[in-house]
Amino acid sequence: MSTITNSTNIFWQECQIGKPDRQKLLNQKGCVVWITGLSGSGKSTLACSLGRELHTRGKLSYVLDGDNLRHGLNKDLGFKPEDRTENIRRTEVAKLFADAGLICVASLISPYRRDRDACRAMLPDANFIEVFMNMPLQLCEARDPKGLYKLARSGKIKGFTGIDDPYEPPLNCEIEIKQENGVCPTPTAMAGQVVSYLENKGFLRS
Ligand SMILES: Nc1ncnc2c1ncn2[C@@H]1O[C@H](COP(=O)(O)OS(=O)(=O)O)[C@@H](OP(=O)(O)O)[C@H]1O
Numbered sequence: 001m002s003t004i005t006n007s008t009n010i011f012w013q014e015c016q017i018g019k020p021d022r023q024k025l026l027n028q029k030g031c032v033v034w035i036t037g038l039s040g041s042g043k044s045t046l047a048c049s050l051g052r053e054l055h056t057r058g059k060l061s062y063v064l065d066g067d068n069l070r071h072g073l074n075k076d077l078g079f080k081p082e083d084r085t086e087n088i089r090r091t092e093v094a095k096l097f098a099d100a101g102l103i104c105v106a107s108l109i110s111p112y113r114r115d116r117d118a119c120r121a122m123l124p125d126a127n128f129i130e131v132f133m134n135m136p137l138q139l140c141e142a143r144d145p146k147g148l149y150k151l152a153r154s155g156k157i158k159g160f161t162g163i164d165d166p167y168e169p170p171l172n173c174e175i176e177i178k179q180e181n182g183v184c185p186t187p188t189a190m191a192g193q194v195v196s197y198l199e200n201k202g203f204l205r206s
């Protein structure tokens, strides 16, 4: 995370209405659910399923998906290590969504531990919930919905995560989604696991 700032003579502007007021209005607590894992591990599937489940319960959420951000805000970035780091740094917008009182669901490969930890450090208390999609590379590669693993294996894509680029699994994540007896939980079950966590920790009430 870069700590360089080129802005000088700037002052923080406080408003009368703050995060507690917005949370009260929404009857929920703003937080970031950060989903990390290999391409094809089910990040977007979980993000959408979770968004739908929360919506059904009358909770306001918003999904920031890596692929989607790379169509706009992050379209100038590639997949070199420094670009991936900047990609995650810019996803600091998740913190703003949480401050707005929303349950912000960020789903990005986010392969580097230090980048994810930097995002965690930006959020107060326990408002950063790291979800690790702990799916074997073989499964992700077999799914290959976009054909990218095939391209990576044939050398047509260089620096593909899990093939010839690193992925650092979390050491202390809040939630781990994994196969049970070789079977992946359904999208609804994956979302249910996260919803239970949010419920138990009091995020679904103000
Ligand atoms: N070299 C390489 N490595 C990994 N992924 C690649 C690469 N090139 C393109 N893609 C596509 O970009 C999606 C990942 O974007 P992210 O912003 O989540 O990546 S990162 O967090 O900056 O590592 C990823 O989407 P998901 O499959 O949804 O993870 C791919 O579709």
Ligand SMILES: Nc1ncnc2c1ncn2[C@@H]1O[C@H](COP(=O)(O)OP(=O)(O)O)[C@@H](O)[C@H]1O
Residues within 6 Å of the ligand: 037, 038, 039, 040, 041, 042, 043, 044, 045, 046, 143, 145, 184, 185, 186, 187, 190
């Ligand atoms: N729990 C699941 N059970 C069965 N198939 C899944 C599950 N989660 C994801 N998939 C499938 O795996 C593929 C990759 O999922 P996706 O959410 O796009 O992964 P990611 O966002 O991590 O790249 C998709 O074809 C999706 O339908």
